[in-house]
Amino acid sequence: MNDLLGATEALAIRRRVRARIAESPAVPRSALRSHMMALVAEEAPLLSSAAAAPLVETLIDDLTGLGPLEAILRDTEVTEIMVNGDSSCWIERAGQLECLPMRVDADELLRIVERVITPLGLRLDRSSPMVDARLPDGARLHAVIAPVAIDGPCLTIRRFGATPVPLEAFDPDEACISFLQRAIECGANMVIAGGTGAGKTTLLNALGAFIDTNARIVTIEETAELRLPGRHVLRLEARSPNAEGAGAVTVRDLVRTALRMRPDRIIVGEVRGAEVLDMLQALNTGHSGSATTLHANGALEALHRIESLALLGGGEIPLAAVRAHIAAAIDLIIVVTRGIGGSRRIVQIAEVSPPGARLAVIDRWIRGRGLIEGPASRPALRDAAVK
Structure with a gap:
């Protein structure tokens, strides 16, 4: 057999070996590599050891990781992996999109997703065609299948760097850094607004460096992304319903739970629904120095979006009352763009x-333009504003 296996031939060998492994007793992890080499040698006896080695590595990734995506995940510079319905695979590296010379077919993609979500008690089928999950390293997985994904199943994995990104990475001047530091130290409640991928969560992580390390911080997220410094950080994560449709825990549930945990600061990864009402109530009842993120392109737009979310989820609350809650609760809006x-x-x-x-x-x-002088009208910002 030619040492240069074609993609179709290699895929056929992988499938045969996987089928044999599924039918055989479990193999200890320490013996997995040698067991794989033996199986590949049986399926492709004319293939040299050197040529079989990459195939064995791929098979190990199939069984212990995310198959063909595992090699991409080893590249620490890759921040996003996207598999489209046409089986094409794209990545984001250093802020730039790249199309890789590889394809992940629908069966392979579904196998990868099932490997992740099954231990978590989640489901992905026609009655529940979207799923979110967190990988062991903290990366966020999102998958969509038919009938929602018309052209075939789609997968997106967003990764978060192990090394914290400093505030300087957002290109602020010294006046901006000083103002934000004083605002956080003075307990200003803030919203970080921006578009998708603008770096809202990354900026929130960076600003966490200014929080007192002894402060009791409760973070609340749909999928855990925040990694705030400090010795007293409690991380809460929402939970989707299990395969029977039970066991859901929403962000709104967690905001209410956080209020019973004696927090100094409450950090909500992102508000996008009725939980905004509970967040506003928390900020108006003494939990200063709290923060959240929001999809909006400007400061005033962010307030209007919060207003809309509160009205949609608040039943019969009058508009005037909602506006009063917002204006009393939030001190500062920070807008970030990409x-x-x-x-x-x-x-x-x-x-x-x-x-x-x-x-x-x-x-x-x-x-x-820089820092704009003028007296601050909000108590939490008076010490942060330029006199």
């Missing part, structure tokens, strides 16, 4: 105006 080439930058910091007929903001720092 530019061409993947660069992430803080572009705006705005103070929320005191409660009034309408929601309004006062710019405190603008990229290209």
Whole structure:
């Protein structure tokens, strides 16, 4: 047999070996490699050991990891992996998208997803065609199948670097850094706003360096991404329903639970639903120095989005009451954007105006303009504002 296996031939050998392993007794992990070599030698007796070695590594990845995606996950510079319905595989590296010369067919992709979600008690089928899960290293997996994914199953894995990204990576000037540090130390409640992939969670992690290491912080997320420094951090993660449709724990449930855990600060990874009401109530009842993130492209847009979420999830709460809650609870909006080439930058910091007929903001720092002088109207920001 030619040492250069074709893709089709290699895939056929992999499938035959996997079938034999499924039918045989379990093999200790320490003996797995030698067992694989023996099986490959039986299935392809004319293949040299050197040529069989990559195939054996792929088989080990099939059985112990995420199959063909495992090699990509070993590249620490890759931050996102995307498999599309046409079996094409894309990655994001250093802020740039790349199409890889490999394909992951529908059967392979579904096998990968099942390997991740089955131990978690999750399901992915036509009645539940979307699933979110967290990998052991903290990466977030999202999969979609038919009938939602029309052209075939899709998979997205977003990874979060093990090394914290410093605030300087967002290209702030010294005045911006100083202002944010003082605002956090003074207990300002803040919202970080930006588009998808703008770096909202990354920025929230970076700002965590300014929080007192002894503060009791409770973080709440749909999928755990935050890795705040400190000695007293409690991480809570929402839970999807299991295969029987039971056991769901929502972000809103966790916000209510956090209030009973004596938090100094509550950090909600992202608000996108009715939990915004519980978050506002928490901020208005003495939990200063808390924060969350939100999809919005500007400071005023962020307030309007919070207003909409609160109205949609709040039943009969009057608009005036919702606006008063928002204006009383939130001190600061930080806007981050992602530019061409993947660069992430803080572009705006705005103070929320005191409660009034309408929601309004006062710019405190603008990229290209710098810190904007003026008295702060909110107690938590008076020490942070330029006198």
